Amino acid sequence: MGNDSSVDDKQYLFLVRHGDRWDYANPEWKEVPESRKGDSPLSLLGHRQAREFGQYLDSWMHERGFTGDDITWLSSPFLRCMQTSEEALNAFEKVDLRTTEINPEYSIFEWDGKFGGWHSDLPSLEERRHYFPRLNMSYESNFIPELPEPKSKFLKRCQRTVDCFHKRHPFKKRQIIVMVSHAAGCIALSKAFSQQQFSDITPAGPCSIYGLTRTKETNVWSIAAHDDLTGHNGFTGHLSDMGTATRPWNKFGDGSDVNKKFYTGPPTSRFAPAKLDAKM
Numbered sequence: 001m002g003n004d005s006s007v008d009d010k011q012y013l014f015l016v017r018h019g020d021r022w023d024y025a026n027p028e029w030k031e032v033p034e035s036r037k038g039d040s041p042l043s044l045l046g047h048r049q050a051r052e053f054g055q056y057l058d059s060w061m062h063e064r065g066f067t068g069d070d071i072t073w074l075s076s077p078f079l080r081c082m083q084t085s086e087e088a089l090n091a092f093e094k095v096d097l098r099t100t101e102i103n104p105e106y107s108i109f110e111w112d113g114k115f116g117g118w119h120s121d122l123p124s125l126e127e128r129r130h131y132f133p134r135l136n137m138s139y140e141s142n143f144i145p146e147l148p149e150p151k152s153k154f155l156k157r158c159q160r161t162v163d164c165f166h167k168r169h170p171f172k173k174r175q176i177i178v179m180v181s182h183a184a185g186c187i188a189l190s191k192a193f194s195q196q197q198f199s200d201i202t203p204a205g206p207c208s209i210y211g212l213t214r215t216k217e218t219n220v221w222s223i224a225a226h227d228d229l230t231g232h233n234g235f236t237g238h239l240s241d242m243g244t245a246t247r248p249w250n251k252f253g254d255g256s257d258v259n260k261k262f263y264t265g266p267p268t269s270r271f272a273p274a275k276l277d278a279k280m
Contacts, residue, residue, distance in 0.1 A: 007064050011169075012176045013193065013221060014232075015186045015210040016053060018080040019046030019087075024245040038110075038118030042083045045243045049207040050084040054091030056209075056238035057178075062094035066176060071097065072169070074105040075180040077122060081109075082132050084207065085180045089134060101136035104128070107161040111184040112149035119147055142168065151252065158188040171216045183249035186210055187265075190233075193221040198264035202226045202234025203248035209235040226266040 023029050023040035030037050042050065061071070075085040085102045104125055110118055129135045142164035145157050169177060181189065183204040190201045190210045201223075202208070211232025212221035224231020236242060250265030 008173055009215055010213045011171050011173065011215075013212045013214075014057065014176065014178045015189055015193075015212070016084070016088075016178065016180050017183050017186045017204045017206060017208050018042065018076075018078070018084040018180060019049035019053075020206045020243045020246040021046060021080055025243070036079075036121035036123075038114065038121035039079045039123075041079050042087075043243075043245070045241060046080065046206060046246070047083065047087055048241070049239055049243075050087035051091040052238050052240060053084070053207045053209070054088030055093075057088065058092040058094050061176070066095060066174065068095060068097045068100055070174055071100060071176045071178065072103070073100055073178045073180075074103045074108065076109040076182060076185070077104045077106060077125065077128065078110055078182070081180045081182070082128060082135075086132055086134060088180075100134070101139075102132060102134045103136045103139040104141060105139075105179070106141040106144045107157070107164065108179055108181040108185050108189065109145065110182045111151075111154045112145075112147045116147035116149075151254075154184065155188055155192075155252075158185070158192050161189065162192045166219050171214065173216075184252075187250050187252070190223060194223045195220050196223070198250060198252050199266050200226055201250060201265060203250040203265045204234060205236050205242055205248040206246040207236070207239060208248070209238070211235070 020043045021040045022043045023037070025043040025045065029035055073085060073089065075081045082102065089097050089100055112119060125135065125137060129137055142161060149157065179189070186204040186208065187198065187201050190212065191198055193212050209232050210223065212223045214221045224233040226233050251262040252264045253260060253262040255262055
């Protein structure tokens with residue numbers, strides 16, 4: 001794998017959902033008056049999943065000869081994404097990412113499912129910095145989405161995010177960019193980057209990996225087929241336990257199809273086995 005010359009011709013993007021949520025695994029937490037209900041932390045399983053993602057990406061990069069200079073890390077500012085990023089980065093051992101910063105990117109934050117209610121629980125970045133020393137306070141987000149945000153507006157937001165990404169990150173060989181986002185973000189952004197359909201994108205489970213690549217000639221990114229068990233299209237083969245609380249998600253329908261209801265993903269959802277040589 002380290003001698004694969006095709007690796008040198010590509011730019012890499014990893015879209016990753018946060019790990020298992022504490023409020024899904026422990027619903028009683030939402031009844032605590034002081035809890036920030038829209039900004040749930042990870043569960044114990046979620047922390048482990050995040051570390052396993054970091055260990056997997058560490059090995060993937062090491063086998064292909066990447067270094068810490070090749071990676072840029074973006075994260076939604078929600079707590080569960082920041083925790084996923086911190087745990088993953090701290091799990092690296094083969095590739096030195098000790099100085100890699102977490103760049104808070106608001107354009108990939110959670111879809112507004114509660115008319116802005118979830119987002120109102122977000123603390124300031126200054127507060128976040130006390131608990132996440134890797135947080136890059138000088139980073140300027142592409143934009144901050146306007147709330148409230150119905151489904152159609154969210155999809156336009158994701159396309160705007162892709163357009164901003166291409167301006168900010170022009171093609172560069174052997175560059176890796178990681179985006180830690182949410183289920184809706186992973187699905188809609190994978191669709192927008194690859195210009196495919198929702199039915200081509202595997203539902204997003206906790207710490208699912210969507211690996212996309214492009215070459216110099218195009219802004220359309222490639223992603224593995226949803227039924228490719230060794231491909232990075234909702235890949236979860238790096239996880240020892242998927243859990244049952246944070247379920248795979250791809251639900252952009254309007255409910256008009258009584259057979260599918262809101263589901264818009266592929267006919268079947270499979271989870272790939274743990275293989276280091278997962279295709280990109």
